[in-house]
Amino acid sequence: MALAEQLEALAIDIAREAGELARRRRSEGVAIAATKSSIADIVTEADREVEAHIRARLAAERPGDGFLGEETDAERGSTGITWVVDPIDGTVNYAYGIPAYAVSIAAVCGEPSPDQWEALAGAVFSPPTGEMFHAAHGAGAWLDGSRLAVNPEPSPAGALLATGFGYNPATHAGDLARVARVMPMARDLRRIGAASLDLSYVAAGRFDGYFERGLQPWDHAAGALLVTEAGGRFTRVVLEDMPGRPLFVAAGPGLFDSLLATTVGA
Ligand code: LIP
Numbered sequence: 001m002a003l004a005e006q007l008e009a010l011a012i013d014i015a016r017e018a019g020e021l022a023r024r025r026r027s028e029g030v031a032i033a034a035t036k037s038s039i040a041d042i043v044t045e046a047d048r049e050v051e052a053h054i055r056a057r058l059a060a061e062r063p064g065d066g067f068l069g070e071e072t073d074a075e076r077g078s079t080g081i082t083w084v085v086d087p088i089d090g091t092v093n094y095a096y097g098i099p100a101y102a103v104s105i106a107a108v109c110g111e112p113s114p115d116q117w118e119a120l121a122g123a124v125f126s127p128p129t130g131e132m133f134h135a136a137h138g139a140g141a142w143l144d145g146s147r148l149a150v151n152p153e154p155s156p157a158g159a160l161l162a163t164g165f166g167y168n169p170a171t172h173a174g175d176l177a178r179v180a181r182v183m184p185m186a187r188d189l190r191r192i193g194a195a196s197l198d199l200s201y202v203a204a205g206r207f208d209g210y211f212e213r214g215l216q217p218w219d220h221a222a223g224a225l226l227v228t229e230a231g232g233r234f235t236r237v238v239l240e241d242m243p244g245r246p247l248f249v250a251a252g253p254g255l256f257d258s259l260l261a262t263t264v265g266a
Pocket of ligand 1: 193
């Protein structure tokens with residue numbers, strides 16, 4: 001088995017275990033552990049416990065690999081492989097009991113930074129639905145054994161698009177102006193609240209496209225590979241007004257260029 005597929009198999013196993021743990025903790029009641037960048041940016045006890053579980057499993061299975069996770073300190077590895085992990089993507093949904101959250105695990109090689117890494121494998125597990133989206137570089141994107149393909153073109157009714165907003169209220173007006181620019185090309189807009197699911201749904205053809213500013217590496221590492229392995233395109237654009245808050249765009253080949261041009265805006 002090629003290295004990318006070995007890493008994919010490990011990501012799938014650990015994402016499922018971690019997802020079952022997250023679901024159990026959800027049923028037992030969610031405890032907010034702290035807030036992070038703003039009062040709206042929460043971390044639950046389960047986020048931390050699930051990340052600790054994933055990190056320990058990866059360290060046991062692949063000692064020497066690096067780790068970049070949402071809730072714990074990054075660690076450089078010696079093998080050239082780094083795991084990029086979001087233990088519970090969609091934490092606010094998770095805390096409110098909205099059944100739209102996921103465990104996202106990706107393995108990348110090279111410098112562990114989104115503008116330099118090459119993604120080799122990824123798994124996005126949705127505990128509420130039991131769906132396992134997964135991909136290995138060059139081996140396609142899959143959902144529970146079925147191969148995924150993005151929508152080549154939106155329907156004549158317009159594109160079904162998804163987006164998201166950050167935790168800093170000062171960014172909302174700009175993000176809403178972007179939505180207003182995009183709506184003329186859309187049949188409708190969805191706000192799921194978990195980038196890993198948004199990207200998985202683009203890969204599965206459930207959305208024609210997705211755009212959002214300010215994602216963290218762990219929000220998109222696995223989902224971006226799913227989109228490209230399903231025949232779509234994904235990009236990260238640094239915009240002058242806020243270089244630290246890149247814009248991310250994903251879509252099928254027939255929509256990508258116009259969605260990118262519209263979301264970047266002149
Ligand atoms: C979430 C992202 C989502 C974004 C939220 C948040 P978290 O990640 O997946 O796309 O709109 O603001 O960043 O914090 O739940 O891991």
